[in-house]
Amino acid sequence: MKRISVIGSGHVGLVTGACLAELGNYVILVDADAQKITDLARGVMPFYEPGLDELVRRNKERHRLAFTTSIEDGVKNSEIIFVCVGTPQKANGEADLSYVEAVSREIARAMDDYRAVVEKSTVPVRTGGWIKRTIKLNSSQAIDFDVISNPEFLREGSAVKDFLQPDRVVIGVETERAASIMRQLYEPLGAPILVTNIETAELIKHASNSFLALKISYINAIANICELVGADVVKVAEGMGYDKRISPAFLNAGIGYGGPCFPKDVAAFIKIAEEAGYDFELLKAVQRANDLQRRHIVKKTRKAVWNLSNKTIGILGLSFKPNTDDVREAPSIDIIRELQQEGASIKAYDPKAIHNIREILPDVKYCDDPYQVAQDSDALLLLTEWDEFRDLDMARIKNLMGQPIIIDGRNIFAPARMKELGFTYYGVGR
Numbered sequence: 001m002k003r004i005s006v007i008g009s010g011h012v013g014l015v016t017g018a019c020l021a022e023l024g025n026y027v028i029l030v031d032a033d034a035q036k037i038t039d040l041a042r043g044v045m046p047f048y049e050p051g052l053d054e055l056v057r058r059n060k061e062r063h064r065l066a067f068t069t070s071i072e073d074g075v076k077n078s079e080i081i082f083v084c085v086g087t088p089q090k091a092n093g094e095a096d097l098s099y100v101e102a103v104s105r106e107i108a109r110a111m112d113d114y115r116a117v118v119e120k121s122t123v124p125v126r127t128g129g130w131i132k133r134t135i136k137l138n139s140s141q142a143i144d145f146d147v148i149s150n151p152e153f154l155r156e157g158s159a160v161k162d163f164l165q166p167d168r169v170v171i172g173v174e175t176e177r178a179a180s181i182m183r184q185l186y187e188p189l190g191a192p193i194l195v196t197n198i199e200t201a202e203l204i205k206h207a208s209n210s211f212l213a214l215k216i217s218y219i220n221a222i223a224n225i226c227e228l229v230g231a232d233v234v235k236v237a238e239g240m241g242y243d244k245r246i247s248p249a250f251l252n253a254g255i256g257y258g259g260p261c262f263p264k265d266v267a268a269f270i271k272i273a274e275e276a277g278y279d280f281e282l283l284k285a286v287q288r289a290n291d292l293q294r295r296h297i298v299k300k301t302r303k304a305v306w307n308l309s310n311k312t313i314g315i316l317g318l319s320f321k322p323n324t325d326d327v328r329e330a331p332s333i334d335i336i337r338e339l340q341q342e343g344a345s346i347k348a349y350d351p352k353a354i355h356n357i358r359e360i361l362p363d364v365k366y367c368d369d370p371y372q373v374a375q376d377s378d379a380l381l382l383l384t385e386w387d388e389f390r391d392l393d394m395a396r397i398k399n400l401m402g403q404p405i406i407i408d409g410r411n412i413f414a415p416a417r418m419k420e421l422g423f424t425y426y427g428v429g430r
């Protein structure tokens, strides 16, 4: 059993803390947001993530999880410190590392003995070096410590499972002591553990996320070609996916990637490369393709309903992907704004995300279910592939709509079946 503190109890920190507690460790969760800490201590989750509330409750009962707003408390009472604060995108595309720096200073001031400081936030290569320097400059005495890079690959919506059953664990270290601490922590998971130097570990995270973004943009480009030549991208992807070198994952054509990671990580990686002296043209093309893909669905809607002004467009799905209430950089935001600019009225439903998007998009009529959205709509636009949308009574939907038009941004409906029901159906790339 290790004593661990996790600084930043958000989507990554809270999952990390709860899962490490589940593995038998004693974990102190720290966050600057006092409301979040009060809520967590009362058992109220700050966001929706399947299985997380149960994990937090169980480990709180076992007295393996504690909550505080004080970094000092966390640092003084633990040997391993995970840094999981946000690294948002700045206007120029770079990652904003001010939270990471602020936390590093506070760790330095509170440290009174050896500590392993683990950088889990997604950070540009060489950030580990900056953390080390900051801690050295801000500690009052010469205390031994290690900085470790341990990038996180969990996906929102399946975060608990991803943490506890990862494809791999990546650890970037400078000392054998640090490697041994991290191995002990992660060995119970039974996953391959890759130990590298700090810079390599940091780079693995940006290289992985950017590759996934590239794969999405690639299949979206293929989808656009399919639309021009009358091919079916779903079948093309299936045909490609059988090839083990390609794999079927991340070959679902759609409206482009969004969320708190891919857009900012791609932008940050372009900047990192630029600063290192490499023009990452390939990733810039990925970024452009993704922007175009969002606009493409608006164009398709315009084509389907003719004039957008005074039309009512129903939106199914607002979160950036299913099984999360996270709407950061969700494609739905840009798409709805563009439709509104052209004079359309928007009705929308999402199983979990309405409370988060209401402030960002106040001029939308939010509905309690998909059938309310369908009522009198001139077209239905599906933007997030929640499972509940797959089981809708589509005959009922058709009868409720003003015009039976479906624009399926995630290709979840069978085109032939939609046609049979009397819908005019538009998918992506088919």
Ligand SMILES: NC(=O)c1ccc[n+]([C@@H]2O[C@H](COP(=O)([O-])OP(=O)(O)OC[C@H]3O[C@@H](n4cnc5c(N)ncnc54)[C@H](O)[C@@H]3O)[C@@H](O)[C@H]2O)c1
Pocket: 007, 008, 009, 010, 011, 012, 013, 030, 031, 032, 033, 036, 084, 085, 086, 087, 099, 102, 103, 120, 121, 122, 123, 152, 153, 154, 155, 156, 260, 261
């Ligand atoms: N969300 C994901 O799916 C995901 C996956 C892998 C990696 N990451 C990376 O993990 C990092 C965190 O992302 P997230 O989605 O968990 O962000 P988040 O916004 O959900 O959580 C960050 C938390 O840090 C807290 N915080 C900020 N400054 C602090 C300070 N000085 N002291 C204490 N707490 C502070 C915030 O209050 C917030 O609760 C980012 O670098 C992100 O790129 C995210």
